[in-house]
Amino acid sequence: MKGISLLGATGSIGKQTLDILRIHPKKFKLIAISVGKNIELARKIIAQFQPKLVSVQEKQDYEILLKEFPSSIKFTYGLEGIIEVATHPQAEVLVNAILGSVGLLPTLQAIDAGKTIALANKETLVTAGHLVMEKAKSKNVPILPVDSEHSAIFQSLNGENPKNIERLIITASGGSFRDKTRDQLESVTVQDALNHPNWSMGAKITIDSATMMNKGLEVIEAHWLFNIPYEKIDVVLHRESTIHSLVEFHDSSIIAQLGTPDMRLPIQYALSYPERLPLPAERLNLAKIGSLHFQEMDMDRFRCLRFAYEAGKIGGTMPVVLNAANEVAVAAFLAGKIPFLAIEDWIEQALENHSSIENPSLETILAVDMETRTIAQQFHKL
Numbered sequence: 353m354k355g356i357s358l359l360g361a362t363g364s365i366g367k368q369t370l371d372i373l374r375i376h377p378k379k380f381k382l383i384a385i386s387v388g389k390n391i392e393l394a395r396k397i398i399a400q401f402q403p404k405l406v407s408v409q410e411k412q413d414y415e416i417l418l419k420e421f422p423s424s425i426k427f428t429y430g431l432e433g434i435i436e437v438a439t440h441p442q443a444e445v446l447v448n449a450i451l452g453s454v455g456l457l458p459t460l461q462a463i464d465a466g467k468t469i470a471l472a473n474k475e476t477l478v479t480a481g482h483l484v485m486e487k488a489k490s491k492n493v494p495i496l497p498v499d500s501e502h503s504a505i506f507q508s509l510n511g512e513n514p515k516n517i518e519r520l521i522i523t524a525s526g527g528s529f530r531d532k533t534r535d536q537l538e539s540v541t542v543q544d545a546l547n548h549p550n551w552s553m554g555a556k557i558t559i560d561s562a563t564m565m566n567k568g569l570e571v572i573e574a575h576w577l578f579n580i581p582y583e584k585i586d587v588v589l590h591r592e593s594t595i596h597s598l599v600e601f602h603d604s605s606i607i608a609q610l611g612t613p614d615m616r617l618p619i620q621y622a623l624s625y626p627e628r629l630p631l632p633a634e635r636l637n638l639a640k641i642g643s644l645h646f647q648e649m650d651m652d653r654f655r656c657l658r659f660a661y662e663a664g665k666i667g668g669t670m671p672v673v674l675n676a677a678n679e680v681a682v683a684a685f686l687a688g689k690i691p692f693l694a695i696e697d698w699i700e701q702a703l704e705n706h707s708s709i710e711n712p713s714l715e716t717i718l719a720v721d722m723e724t725r726t727i728a729q730q731f732h733k734l
């Protein structure tokens with residue numbers, strides 16, 4: 353029985369992770385969870401799974417829950433609480449499904465504590481890929497991808513020699529606005545943007561998918577996870593999200609992983625690896641699908657993807673700025689404060705005003721992250 357700590361239990365990935373635990377109660381045991389502000393859902397999760405430790409975002413929610421449950425369940429809050437969950441001694445695996453760069457510190461601490469990391473939180477590798485991968489290597493801790501594209505690449509690489517990789521091909525659905533021109537993007541609403549054609553996900557990543565920043569973050573994530581230079585990572589528009597990504601080898605063979613768009617599979621694979629467990633999910637029926645479509649990426653139409661490649665290639669603190677500016681801009685868009693196209697303008701401005709610091713320490717990364725948010729908030733009068 354594997355003990356599991358889960359960050360972001362009330363989110364899209366968090367809830368699907370709990371589904372996997374319900375399907376395989378003899379394989380996995382939920383030890384500790386962190387949630388944000390959704391206390392209603394937290395109550396239900398606690399009642400069903402009886403974790404040993406629960407961390408909430410706000411102190412007042414901690415005080416409320418503390419009175420409602422028996423003392424056998426420990427409650428905590430804030431960043432310290434998240435780290436306590438991430439490093440719980442009875443958990444073997446940490447599923448990091450928290451949203452945003454707040455996911456970085458718990459990942460680093462969990463690696464230090466020797467936990468296997470099932471990583472959904474892409475901001476961890478985008479902001480500090482060099483630190484995370486170096487630490488994971490030195491501690492001999494596996495970083496197992498949960499993100500569907502990276503899981504597809506990971507599965508395609510099973511048994512292969514990484515030296516034989518010629519390039520990675522990451523598929524992109526194109527998001528909610530893939531068929532719209534840039535002119536048409538001027539008048540789109542938050543509701544329109546949240547309507548992803550293939551996947552049901554949290555609000556922030558759904559907007560990232562519509563701007564193509566999600567793919568940009570995934571390119572940087574792939575660079576660190578698989579130790580592949582940016583020149584060897586391509587993105588192709590594939591509207592069906594049936595092929596989750598591909599690897600091309602130096603003998604011209606291409607290996608891909610396919611499936612219906614269901615995040616429970618990559619989550620389960622990260623939890624069960626190297627074993628493969630059965631999953632009662634919808635099967636892919638190729639004859640029913642009939643045809644699949646592929647299209648070259650247009651970096652002028654999807655400017656955020658170009659920004660991400662550029663920031664990734666510059667390296668240092670540039671991806672930290674890319675991510676922080678994106679988080680602030682997407683939050684402003686979701687709050688109805690700025691139009692859709694302003695997201696990429698804000699990111700472009702933040703990148704232009706930053707001089708990258710090479711090989712940054714954790715302290716530098718956290719300082720640049722904070723500074724980027726403060727500047728964006730002051731400049732745009734949020």
Ligand SMILES: NC(=O)C1=CN([C@@H]2O[C@H](COP(=O)(O)OP(=O)(O)OC[C@H]3O[C@@H](n4cnc5c(N)ncnc54)[C@H](OP(=O)(O)O)[C@@H]3O)[C@@H](O)[C@H]2O)C=CC1
Pocket residue numbers: 359360361362363364365366386387388389390391408409449450451452454472473474475498499500551552553554555556557615
């Ligand atoms: N959804 C998906 O299919 C995929 C997601 N990912 C990545 O996984 C991560 C999570 O995405 P997703 O599940 O969609 O996001 P959601 O918004 O659905 O969930 C985010 C979770 O994080 C919690 N949370 C957010 N901010 C804080 C905070 N400051 N402190 C403590 N908890 C916090 C939320 O708590 P609460 O709701 O209680 O406030 C919630 O549990 C992201 O990095 C995303 O890019 C990667 C691949 C696919």
Ligand SMILES: CC(=O)[C@@H](O)[C@H](O)COP(=O)(O)O
Pocket residue numbers: 499500501523524525526527551557560561562566567615
């Ligand atoms: C499910 C998942 O991994 C998401 O990151 C998904 O890939 C989003 O799809 P697009 O960014 O391709 O629209």
Ligand SMILES: [Mn+2]
Pocket residue numbers: 499500501570
């Ligand atoms: Mn993805």
